[in-house]
Amino acid sequence: MTLNSLQRSQLAAAFAAVTLVAGAGGYYLASSRGAVPAAGGNVSRKPLYYYDPMVPQEHYDNPNSLSSMGMGTVPKYADDDGASTTPGVKVDPSSMQNLGIRLASATNGTLAGSLDVTGAIDFNQRDVAIVQARAAGFIQRIYGRAPGDVIRAGAPIADVLVPEWGGAQGEYEAVRKTGDQALIAAARQRLRLIGIPGGATGGRGTTTIRSPIGGVITTLDARAGVTLAPGQTLAQVNGLGTVWLNAAVPEVRATDVRVGQPATAELAGFPGERFTGRVIAVLPTAQADSRTLTVRIELANRDGRLRPGMFATVHLGDTSRSALLVPSEAVIRTGKRTLVMLADGKGRFRPAEVRIGREASGQTEILAGLVAGEKVVASGQFLLDSEASLTGIAARPISGDAK
Template identity: 45%
Template sequence: MKAKAIVLALVAVGVVGAGGYGLYSAGIDQGLKLAAPAQGGTAPAGAAGGTSGGGLVDSATGKKVLYWHDPMVPGQKFDKPGKSPFMDMQLVPVYAEDAGDEGSVSINPRIQQNLGIRTAEVTKANLAAALEAVGSVAYNERDLVMVQARSNGFVERLYVRAPLDAVRKSQPLVQLYVPDWVAAQEEYLSVKRMNGTGAEAFVDAARQRMRLAGMTDDHIRLVETTGKVQARMTLTAPVSGVVAELSVREGMTVMSGAPLFRINGLSTVWVNAEVPENVAAQVRPGNVVEARTPSLPGTVFKGKVSAILPEVDPTTRTLKARVELANSGSQLVPGMFATVNFTPHTRQDVLTVPSEAVIATGKRSVVMIAQGDGRFAPVDVEVGIEVDGKTEIRKGLEAGQKVVVSGQFLIDSEASLKGTITRLGEVPAAAEGDKGGDQLHRGQGKVEVIDKDEIVLSHEPIPSLQWGEMTMGFKLPPQGLPKGIAEGDSVTFEIRPRKDGTYEVTSIGPLGASAASGAKGEMKGGMSMPAAPAGAVK
């Protein structure tokens, strides 16, 4: 009956104090005031706060004690055992082998095996990134030749009649009748037949007028050797290739300087390859390349990068690498697709790890290193190129270290369970009492009071939270308690922390049954036990 009275008093205090959380907060504040003198001198009631345990050894366990703390207020440290100024419970020791390095987590070997954790060594290697890009074949604009009319005339005969016709060097293209040449040639022949002093000067002047009329040296020699007027001119192809543009037809009148043909050579061609801008720095003019095209399987074309065009496509975020390829037999024609394999400079003796070991978080890259004895810690790294499943590490690791290549995220979950690290080493400032993140914690105890919307439990120690025995009030599940749960019953339950530092019950059931089979619900806050006579039952 005495215990019953204490429990009923506890419930009354919880109702008056808004679910007990107000008194709990007051208890924390009072405890901090009591513990404050320890920072400068005397500790309260068998405890001294703020300093390390100095290497004391627990006689019961034989382990080295770093300090003592209250699991409800883990940030406050005491250098002696005793009663907590925050809660009606004894301080809990923190051992050196359990605390570990800040930002690291210790995992039992059996748990490591269950998580499927694998490690690999950081090694040095030579890396040559295999970079491929797709592009299309185009004419080599440096092999372009224009054929123009050198004088006014008429098109009498056309030897090449369609665009893209193949032509050979010196092949006839078109025959023109040029009236302006007739007068210049007749004058030259007349002066040449003259005799007397100074006739040679007149011959040179007449020859110069034929040049001014647009006649070539070959045409002038033909007039000189035959002694006849050559009124028609046949234009020939200056290079071998294809007629990329045809601008003349038979019967047309052409003016001096008018373009007649545009001929592109095919001894070399361009491939305009689309290179992603994030790897464009690895491609340089002069780099040797190999190209392949689906239309010619098994054929490899050799070439080199002639230029990187200074323009980024805003849609694809790529730059064009202009690749010049030798085109033996004119096998490559404009418009074909080709895959270009670039061979950037090989990086010598660089640190590498398996690519699966690197976790990209968006703003940074992280790997989990194995420190030995089952300990793991996150490390920020600077990564470089990736080749054949290996990633270059520019900063953050050393050769010979072990990195986790499988189970990294499960290690992080285990770390959250122990409250050591949260999300790969970034430990946020959590509310007091929020130890364990969203991890569920299991316990068992006795139902003391069932109120309208609250249940009071006297529970046994909960190791995952380092809690001792205590009595706490929780909000009932929304769907109510399962049938058969009554005051005085022994039960098992699951709880989880809330952002405000309190805990909530997620499931409850009779002792011996799975807690998950019981009713689900949220816990109202509050550890209703301040340090004083609020009625904690231990």
């Protein structure tokens, strides 16, 4: 963009209003040329050099010099009055409005906001039943089941013939006829030990293996005629009364999530509906590719509409918390560090390094570097920061004195 002569003059006048104070012997930017009376008496001060505020790195000895921008130069003075020992950029109060400088205070308040993320429905891995054969035998009958079938509690999986059970049951029947209660009790106990459900005495070695819970069959290995070994798995059933919603939360928001926190989910398949639940776990490992944490939410699923694999938008309750806040526009991010421009109330400004947290509703959380009540520049801070950088003013470190 090319500036015309009037725009250049106006911008130069704005820069000329900024005054730099560097310790007790700081430098002042003024709008007049030549020597002027010192602040403390009638002794004239001699300019150090002349320069164009638009290109402050160029120094001239002649007050009538023109800069490379074609603009007239202004004097740079050495301040010998020792009025201040604090480094900073000083601006005449009457010029602050022209420069667009607006101040704001660092205040303790509530950082409002919510955390909206995405997630996927999964089985509740705590509601799982493993259906096994308790003894060696043979599958005589299956019931037409297949993986993915939804079954009720007690639904039959397979009929199994266990030869060992037939012999034990025959012995039990013979002992029972003797009327000896001690022997009968011992025989019944043997039935239980070899795996006959409840020590049953009927069936002569044949038993029906049933699912102990209702849900969906996730694996099924029961096939007619198959020989079974003791403890061999016939099926795995996942309950559907509750499901897990695994939400991906950015690791930078890890502090906003806690176990027991309420959550709601919205699914595209059920527009206008919200499913409520709570956070039951924050998994201990992060996803390296997406830099997210997995937050596990338990949702009720009494009607079975929530199906594993569905995607959902997750609202993780109210994440508001108390914090030290400044306007977000006051924060200067340089890439290597984060700064604000401090104001001392007397027209002097100095950069200060800060560590920031979450941002919401135009407010940024300050974790370190400021205390409540300190004034920061909310508008015009980039002009002041540029002047401070050009003249070598060091930023107040985070561990520095707040005064």
